[in-house]
Amino acid sequence: MAKSIDVSDLNIYYGDFLAVEGVxxxxxxxxxxxxxxxxxxxxxxxxxSLNRMHEVIPGARVEGKIIIDGNxxxxxxxxxxxxxxxxxxxxxxxxxxPTMSIYENVIAGxxxxxxxMKKSEADDAVEKSLRSANLWAEVEDRLRRPGxxxxxxxxxRLCIARAIAVEPQVLLMDExxxxxxxxxxxxxxxxxxxxxxxxxxxxxxxxxxxxxxxSETTAFFNLSAVGEPGRLVEYGSTTKIFSNPDNESTExxxxxxxx
Amino acid sequence: xxxxxxTQQPPAGAARSIHQRTLPRYAPAAVFGGCLVIxxxxxxxxxxxxxxxxxxxxxxxxxVLSRTVESSRKAADRVVTGLVxxxxxxxxxxxxxxxxxxFSRGLPVLSAxxxxxxxxxxxxxxxxxxxxxxxTVYITxxxxxxxxxxxxxxxxxxxxxxxxxxxxxxxxxxxxxxxxPSIVAGLFxxxxxxxxxxxxxxxxxxxxxxxxxxxxxxxxxxxEEMLKLVPNELREAAYALGVPKWRTIVKVxxxxxxxxxATGVTLSIARVIGETAPLLIILGITDSANFDPFSGRIATxxxxxxYEYIQPGVDGSGEGRAFGGALVLVLIxxxxxxxxxxxSYLFSPTKA
Ligand SMILES: Nc1ncnc2c1ncn2[C@@H]1O[C@H](COP(=O)(O)OP(=O)(O)OP(=O)(O)O)[C@@H](O)[C@H]1O
Ligand SMILES: [Mg+2]
Numbered sequence: 001m002a003k004s005i006d007v008s009d010l011n012i013y014y015g016d017f018l019a020v021e022g023v024x025x026x027x028x029x030x031x032x033x034x035x036x037x038x039x040x041x042x043x044x045x046x047x048x049s050l051n052r053m054h055e056v057i058p059g060a061r062v063e064g065k066i067i068i069d070g071n072x073x074x075x076x077x078x079x080x081x082x083x084x085x086x087x088x089x090x091x092x093x094x095x096x097x098p099t100m101s102i103y104e105n106v107i108a109g110x111x112x113x114x115x116x117m118k119k120s121e122a123d124d125a126v127e128k129s130l131r132s133a134n135l136w137a138e139v140e141d142r143l144r145r146p147g148x149x150x151x152x153x154x155x156x157r158l159c160i161a162r163a164i165a166v167e168p169q170v171l172l173m174d175e176x177x178x179x180x181x182x183x184x185x186x187x188x189x190x191x192x193x194x195x196x197x198x199x200x201x202x203x204x205x206x207x208x209x210x211x212x213x214x215s216e217t218t219a220f221f222n223l224s225a226v227g228e229p230g231r232l233v234e235y236g237s238t239t240k241i242f243s244n245p246d247n248e249s250t251e252x253x254x255x256x257x258x259x
Numbered sequence: 260x261x262x263x264x265x266t267q268q269p270p271a272g273a274a275r276s277i278h279q280r281t282l283p284r285y286a287p288a289a290v291f292g293g294c295l296v297i298x299x300x301x302x303x304x305x306x307x308x309x310x311x312x313x314x315x316x317x318x319x320x321x322x323v324l325s326r327t328v329e330s331s332r333k334a335a336d337r338v339v340t341g342l343v344x345x346x347x348x349x350x351x352x353x354x355x356x357x358x359x360x361x362f363s364r365g366l367p368v369l370s371a372x373x374x375x376x377x378x379x380x381x382x383x384x385x386x387x388x389x390x391x392x393x394x395t396v397y398i399t400x401x402x403x404x405x406x407x408x409x410x411x412x413x414x415x416x417x418x419x420x421x422x423x424x425x426x427x428x429x430x431x432x433x434x435x436x437x438x439x440p441s442i443v444a445g446l447f448x449x450x451x452x453x454x455x456x457x458x459x460x461x462x463x464x465x466x467x468x469x470x471x472x473x474x475x476x477x478x479x480x481x482x483e484e485m486l487k488l489v490p491n492e493l494r495e496a497a498y499a500l501g502v503p504k505w506r507t508i509v510k511v512x513x514x515x516x517x518x519x520x521a522t523g524v525t526l527s528i529a530r531v532i533g534e535t536a537p538l539l540i541i542l543g544i545t546d547s548a549n550f551d552p553f554s555g556r557i558a559t560x561x562x563x564x565x566y567e568y569i570q571p572g573v574d575g576s577g578e579g580r581a582f583g584g585a586l587v588l589v590l591i592x593x594x595x596x597x598x599x600x601x602x603s604y605l606f607s608p609t610k611a
Contacts, residue, residue, distance in 0.1 A: 056498055058422065085501030095492035098608035099514040109500040112510050146608070159496070166500060 002200045003069045003086070003169050004029040005050060010064035011229075012045045012054060019045045021229035023064075025219055032196050034211035034238065035204045037221030038253070042230030043204045044092060046221070047172050050202065051087035052080040068170075085113075088168030090176045092204075094155035096147030096162075103143040105158055106130060109166035125165050132194070133161035134187030153180045160188065164195070171195065173203040177210065189214050208254055212242050220250045282328055287337065290324065291317045314345055358589070365586025368579045377558075378546040383574045388584050390548035391563035394463075395591075398542070398559055399532050401467035401552060402474055407524055409471075410478025417479070418486040419508055436476040444472040445537025452541070461543045463552030466559070469537035474527045481523025485516040518606035525599035529592045535561035560588045 005027040012020040020042035027033050035043045048054040049062050052073065066073035073083065096105050106126045110117055117125070126143070130136040135157040139150070147158055156179050163171060173192075177185040192201055192214045205211050211218055219235035234247050245251050291313070298313030318341050325334035377390035413433070417426050448469035452460045489512050497507040513520070538559050544566045545556040564584035571577030 051499065053495060053499055056495060081498075081501055081503045083501075084499055089499040091492065091495065091499070093492060095490070095496040097493060097496065097511060097515075099511075099517075108497075109502075112497060112500060112502040112506055114506075148608070162496075162500070 002029040002198060004200065005170070006065075006067040007050075008065045008067075010046070010049065010062060010066065012042065012049055012062050013060065014045075014057065015059040018229045020221075021231055023232045025232060025235050027200065027202060028217065029069075029200050030196060030198065031217060032192055032201045032203065032215040033217045033219065033235075034215035035202065035219050035221060036206070036208065036211050036253070037230070037233075038223065039206075040230070041221040041223045043221055044174050045230075047174055047202060047204055048089075050172055051084050051089055051170070052078075053084070053089060055080070085166065086168055087170040087172060088163040088166060090156075090160050090163050090171070090173040092174040092178070094152060094159050094179065096150070096155050096158050098146065098148045100147055101144045102139050102147050102150070102158060105147040106161050106165050108162055129161040129165040130158075132164055132191050133157040134184055134191070135161060153184055156180060157184060157188070160191070164191075168199070170200040170202070173201065175204050175206065178206065185210070208242075212238060218242070220245070220247070220253065222249055222253070279330065279333075280328055281333070282325060286324075287321060287341075290321055294320060314341070317341060361582060361586050361589050364579070365582040365589075368583035369586065373580075373583055377548050381546070383572055384576050386580060388560065388563060388580070388587055390545070391558040391560045391584060392587065393548055393550070394542070394557040394559040395532060395561075395588075397550075397552065398463060398466045398538070398557065399470065399528060401464065402470035402531060403524070403528060405467060405471040406474035406478050406527070410475045410524075410527075411482050411520065413475075413479045414482035414486055415508060417483050419504070419512070433476045433479050436472070437480065439472065441469075441473055441534050442536040442540075445469045445540040447472060448537065449541045461541065461556040462554060463542065463549070463557045465541040466538050466557065467552070469541055470531045470534060473531050473534065473537075477527035477530055478524055481527070482516075482520050485519030485523065486512060488519065489515045515608055518603040518608070521602040521606060522599045525595050525602060529595045529599075532591060532595070533561050533588055535565055538562050539565065560584050560591075564588065 007027070008024045010020070010023040011018060012023075023046060035047065037043055045054060050066065050073075054060050054062060062074065068083075068087075072078060097108055100108060103126055104111060106129050107117075107122050110122075110125070127136060130139065135154060138154060139145075139158075142149075147155065150158060156176065160173075160176060177188055180188065189210065192203065195201060203211075203214065215238045217235060218238045218241040220233045220241065221230050222233045223230050234241070234245060234250055236246075241250060242254060245254065294317040295309060295313035297316055298311075299309040302308030302312055318338055321337050321341060322334050325337045372385065373387040374392070375389055376385070376387040378386040379390075413429065417429060421429070448465045449460075451468065452462055452465045456462070493511055493515060494507055497511045498504070502510075539562050542559060542562065543556040544562050545558050549555050549557045561584075564581045567577040567581035567584060571581070
C-alpha cells in the first residue's frame with residue numbers, strides 16, 4: 001500500500017539555474033519525513049520533483065534517479081499523470097477551484113477524472129475528508145457555497161481535504177500549516193499521525209516544534225551562499241537531528257542561531 | 260503620530276497647516292454658468308460658440324479664482340479637471356448625436372409590419388426588414404459557429420501548449436488579421452467562392468466566412484487574455500490530483516475563464532454585425548427572405564440600410580426604412596452588450 005521513495009543524486013534545474021544539487025535520501029514507507037531549512041534552499045522544489053510537478057514549469061527539469069517501490073519515477077515508461085494520482089500534494093499557498101463549491105472542491109479529484117460515484121458515496125467522502133481536515137464543523141451548513149468564500153486558513157484545510165479525498169499513497173505537504181491557527185494546526189498534526197499508519201508523508205515546515213512533533217525522520221536543507229544551489233546537509237531520525245546533529249549548521253539552524 | 264507632525268513643523272508655526280481655504284462646492288458650477296452667459300453674449304447666442312467660448316473663459320476664471328483663494332496645486336487640479344471633462348464631453352458628442360438621430364428618425368418607422376414583412380413586391384410605402392433581420396442573424400450565427408471553435412482552440416494552443424517560435428508567429432499573424440480592412444475580408448471570401456463556383460457568385464456561407472475572418476482574431480485575442488488570467492496554481496492543483504492536462508483545461512481552466520471568454524465572443528459579434536462592405540460584395544441585396552445559406556443573394560441589415568438610403572425609390576420612402584434598419588441594428592448591438600454583461604455576471608467564478 002504505502003510506498004517508499006529512494007532518491008539518489010538528484011539535481012533540480014529551472015532552465016539553466018541549478019536550484020538543488022546532489023540530493024540522496026531514502027524516504028521510508030508509512031512514516032513521516034520532515035524537510036526543514038531556510039527560505040529558498042529548495043525544499044519546495046525537491047518536494048515537487050517527488051510527484052513530477054516540477055516539470056510543469058516551463059524549462060524546469062531534474063537529473064538523477066528517484067525510485068518509488070522499485071519503479072523509476074523519471075523512467076521512460078512512467079506516466080506523470082498516473083504518478084500524481086498515487087502521490088498527492090498540498091501546496092504552500094491554498095488554491096481551491098474558484099468555480100466549484102466547497103463540496104465539489106473536496107471531490108474534485110474524482111469528479112475531474114470523471115470517476116462515477118453514487119451520491120451517498122460522494123457525501124461520505126466529502127464528510128470524511130472534511131472531518132479529517134478539521135473543517136467539517138465550520139462548513140457543514142454551507143457546502144454549496146464557493147470554495148473561494150472561505151478564509152485563507154479554511155481554504156488551506158479545504159485543499160488538504162481535497163488531497164486526502166483521493167486517498168493517495170504518498171502525501172506531500174508544503175508548509176500546510178503556515179496559514180493556520182494553533183487549533184487547526186494541531187488538528188492537521190493529528191491527521192498526519194492518523195495517516196502515517198497507511199500513508200507515506202513528506203512535510204515541509206518552518207516550524208521546528210512541528211517537525212519534532214510529527215516526524216520520524218528529519219532532513220535539513222541548506223544554502224551555502226546566495227546563488228549557490230541548495231543541498232541536503234543531513235538527514236536522520238528526528239530525535240537525533242534535534243538532539244545531536246552531526247553537522248554544525250544543522251545545530252545552529254535548529255537552535256535558532258542561524259545566519 | 261501627533262508628535263511626529265509637530266516635530267516636522269517649521270518653527271514659524273502657522274505656515275504649515277493641514278487646513279486650507281477652499282472654494283464652496285457649488286463654485287465650479289456657478290462659475291461655469293456665468294461663463295456660458297458671457298460666451299453667449301459675446302458670440303451672439305450660437306450654441307457651439309457659446310459652449311466653446313464659455314468653456315475657455317471658465318478655465319481661465321477658475322484658475323485665477325482658485326489660485327487666489329486656494330493654492331496653485333488646487334488651481335492646476337481644477338483646470339485639469341475641466342480639460343478632462345471637456346474631452347469626455349467631446350467624445351460623447353458623436354455618440355449622442357448618432358443615437359439621437361437614429362432613434363428620432365427610426366422610431367416612427369418601426370411597426371409590426373416593418374418587422375414581419377420583407378421588401379418583396381414593395382414599391383413605395385410599406386415593406387420591412389424581416390428578410391434582412393433573418394439574413395443578419397443567421398449569417399452572423401454561421402460566422403459565430405465558424406469563429407468560436409477556431410478562435411478558442413487557437414487561444415488554448417497559444418496559452419496552454421505553444422512553446423518556442425510557432426506561437427510567436429501565430430500571435431503575429433493574429434495581430435495582422437486584426438488590422439485587415441473588412442473590404443479585404445469580403446474580397447477574400449468572394450475570391451474563394453469565385454474559384455470554386457465561377458464569377459458572379461452570391462452565397463450566404465461566403466458572407467459568414469468573410470465575417471469569420473474579422474471575428475477570429477478578436478476571439479483569439481480576448482480568449483487568450485482571459486486564459487492568461489487563470490492562475491497557474493489552479494492548473495497545478497488539478498495536475499496534483501492526477502488530472503490529465505486536457506481535462507484540466509476543459510474542466511478547470513475554461514470554466515474559470517468562461518465569463519471573460521463569453522463576453523469577448525459577444526463583443527466580437529457586436530463588432531462584425533454591422534459590417535457592410537464584405538457583405539455587399541458577397542451577399543449583395545435582395546427583396547425577399549432567402550433561407551438557403553448555400554445559394555443566392557441574402558439581405559442583411561447593414562446592406563439593406565445602405566441600399567434603402569441610396570435608392571430610396573420614387574416616393575423617397577426608402578430613407579425612412581434605412582433609418583428603421585439602422586435603428587434595429589443599433590438595438591441588436593445594445594442587446595448584445597447587455598447580454599455580455601449578463602453573461603459575465605452569471606458565469607463569473609466569484610459569484611456567491
Ligand atoms: N518557478 C521558478 N522559476 C525559477 N526559479 C525558481 C522557481 N521556483 C523556485 N525557484 C528558485 O529555486 C530556489 C529554491 O526555491 P524553493 O521554492 O524550492 O525554496 P523553498 O526552500 O521552498 O523556500 P521557502 O521556504 O521560502 O518556501 C530559489 O532560489 C528560487 O528562487
Ligand atoms: Mg517553499
